[in-house]
Amino acid sequence: xxxxxxxxxxxxxxxxxxxxxxxxxxxxxxxxxxxxxxxxxxxxxxxxxxxxxxxxxxxxxxxxxxxxxxxxxxxxxxxxxxxxxxxxxxxxxxxxxxxxxxxxxxxxxxxxxxxxxxxxxxxxxxxxxxxxxxxxxxxxxxxxxxxxxxxxxxxxxxxxxxxxxxxxxxxxxxxxxxxxxxxxxxxxxxxxxxxxxxxxxxxxxxxxxxxxxxxxxxxxxxxxxxxxxxxxxxxxxxxxxxxxxxxxxxxxxxxxxxxx
Amino acid sequence: xxxxxxxxxxxxxxxxxxxxxxxxxxxxxxxxxxxxxxxxxxxxxxxxxxxxxxxxxxxxxxxxxxxxxxxxxxxxxxxxxxxxxxxxxxxxxxxxxxxxxxxxxxxxxxxxxxxxxxxxxxxxxxxxxxxxxxxxxxxxxxxxxxxxxxxxxxxxxxxxxxxxxxxxxxxxxxxxxxxxxxxxxxxxxxxxxxxxxxxxxxxxxxxxxxxxxxxxxxxxxxxxxxxxxxxxxxxxxxxxxxxxxxxxxxxxxxxxxxxxxxxxxxxxxxxxxxxxxxxxxxxxx
Numbered sequence: 003x004x005x006x007x008x009x010x011x012x013x014x015x016x017x018x019x020x021x022x023x024x025x026x027x028x029x030x031x032x033x034x035x036x037x038x039x040x041x042x043x044x045x046x047x048x049x050x051x052x053x054x055x056x057x058x059x060x061x062x063x064x065x066x067x068x069x070x071x072x073x074x075x076x077x078x079x080x081x082x083x084x085x086x087x088x089x090x091x092x093x094x095x096x097x098x099x100x101x102x103x104x105x106x107x108x109x110x111x112x113x114x115x116x117x118x119x120x121x122x123x124x125x126x127x128x129x130x131x132x133x134x135x136x137x138x139x140x141x142x143x144x145x146x147x148x149x150x151x152x153x154x155x156x157x158x159x160x161x162x163x164x165x166x167x168x169x170x171x172x173x174x175x176x177x178x179x180x181x182x183x184x185x186x187x188x189x190x191x192x193x194x195x196x197x198x199x200x201x202x203x204x205x206x207x208x209x210x211x212x213x214x215x216x217x218x219x220x221x222x223x224x225x226x227x228x229x230x231x232x233x234x235x236x237x238x239x240x241x242x243x244x245x246x247x248x249x250x251x252x253x254x255x256x257x258x259x260x261x262x
Numbered sequence: 263x264x265x266x267x268x269x270x271x272x273x274x275x276x277x278x279x280x281x282x283x284x285x286x287x288x289x290x291x292x293x294x295x296x297x298x299x300x301x302x303x304x305x306x307x308x309x310x311x312x313x314x315x316x317x318x319x320x321x322x323x324x325x326x327x328x329x330x331x332x333x334x335x336x337x338x339x340x341x342x343x344x345x346x347x348x349x350x351x352x353x354x355x356x357x358x359x360x361x362x363x364x365x366x367x368x369x370x371x372x373x374x375x376x377x378x379x380x381x382x383x384x385x386x387x388x389x390x391x392x393x394x395x396x397x398x399x400x401x402x403x404x405x406x407x408x409x410x411x412x413x414x415x416x417x418x419x420x421x422x423x424x425x426x427x428x429x430x431x432x433x434x435x436x437x438x439x440x441x442x443x444x445x446x447x448x449x450x451x452x453x454x455x456x457x458x459x460x461x462x463x464x465x466x467x468x469x470x471x472x473x474x475x476x477x478x479x480x481x482x483x484x485x486x487x488x489x490x491x492x493x494x495x496x497x498x499x500x501x502x503x504x505x506x507x508x509x510x511x512x513x514x515x516x517x518x519x520x521x522x523x524x525x526x527x528x529x530x531x532x533x534x535x536x537x538x539x540x541x542x543x544x545x546x547x
Contacts, residue, residue: 088544092368095541115366118290129290132283133369141282
């Protein structure tokens with residue numbers, strides 16, 4: 003095996019010889035605390051005893067996703083879909099098992115998270131681009147495309163707090179897709195904006211898909227899954243109930259819902 | 263030990279990759295603080311100027327601390343103290359206050375507290391530029407000659423402040439009472455540090471109680487304050503109960519080395535405790 007660079011080891015640069023995403027027997031347990039923790043008084047009065055129920059959001063899930071695959075994660079509410087995306091996005095560390103990503107990951111989990119109301123649109127593009135991991139030159143290079151796609155030419159030097167919520171989301175989306183990540187995580191993102199913008203964002207994502215990007219998409223909209231994905235992972239109570247072609251996956255999901 | 267080194271090594275690579283984010287956050291801090299105007303910066307100098315005036319009157323007229331050019335002596339220490347306290351205060355809220363962001367996007371979390379340290383450092387440098395003419399006027403041109411020593415010490419000090427700030431930022435996530443304790447911690451630390459008085463004078467007065475004297479010297483801020491004042495105000499010795507100021511001059515090599523050791527130790531430990539806790543921030547918030 004060729005020697006990997008340091009940046010490949012930490013996952014900041016693509017190493018084509020390995021899969022895009024690997025989940026190796028990942029278990030994620032949530033502690034549902036019965037009271038909000040963290041006070042000194044709590045710690046002094048009950049140093050060891052704490053009251054919580056454990057809930058396995060993911061139970062020994064193993065998945066391998068190759069470069070260029072587009073995987074739809076489906077399942078009922080609380081089946082662990084969003085937890086899975088957060089693990090791949092590195093927002094949460096797995097309690098057990100390992101998550102390995104290979105290449106730049108960007109998430110469309112929350113558009114415009116990190117926008118600062120007092121800063122202008124222009125400043126927020128720079129700030130948000132940097133939050134999503136872009137360098138200065140990369141932001142400069144993508145700046146015009148972002149502005150054009152979001153349609154904020156007129157408002158570039160206006161504070162973002164005056165933007166309508168729809169406009170802010172559009173700007174967030176424009177920045178996120180401009181990151182041009184190797185692995186894109188999408189969570190119900192198409193539910194935002196007007197019909198025209200939804201159409202444009204779907205086209206943009208299909209474009210990225212054709213360009214060979216890896217997708218992980220969480221959606222309850224089975225039509226979107228059918229049009230975007232070539233593989234479906236069905237989660238049920240934190241376990242993989244199905245992993246395979248889209249048609250069979252969607253059928254399995256409908257059976258599951260019919261069974262109650 | 264190896265695990266700790268590997269952890270910090272990985273974090274360091276990620277931080278280098280995220281340098282643009284740090285730059286953008288610092289720019290945001292400065293813009294919000296100065297509101298984009300020169301006058302904005304001058305406003306932030308109002309507090310140190312007023313505090314210096316009040317303390318100078320109190321400690322040269324009412325309670326006499328016999329230090330030559332007390333105002334120059336005080337302002338140097340006070341600016342340094344403000345750097346420490348404001349960095350820690352900003353960092354304290356930096357993770358908890360950005361909970362939405364931390365729960366939704368991954369980036370090396372260190373940039374949030376470090377952006378406060380960096381913007382406060384820039385502020386300290388600007389403030390020092392403003393007071394330097396006054397220091398030269400009261401303490402003589404030797405201040406200019408020894409200015410490089412002060413700048414070198416700033417780098418060392420910044421490492422120390424970064425370590426303390428990272429600790430405060432991470433600890434506040436799991437122990438929210440820290441926000442309430444913060445004011446008290448810094449009030450006590452302020453009076454226990456030789457900002458208002460020279461260390462030599464305090465040690466001479468406390469010679470009868472060796473424990474207090476040791477505690478006073480064990481405080482890292484004492485080391486930084488004394489070393490930092492040497493080039494900008496002077497070194498102070500106590501002869502027959504009177505404070506004699508010599509200088510401005512180079513800081514003693516011993517105190518420069520002690521300061522560096524403190525900075526390195528606190529910097530690494532603070533970063534390590536932050537890096538260990540950062541993994542679960544998204545869950546704790």
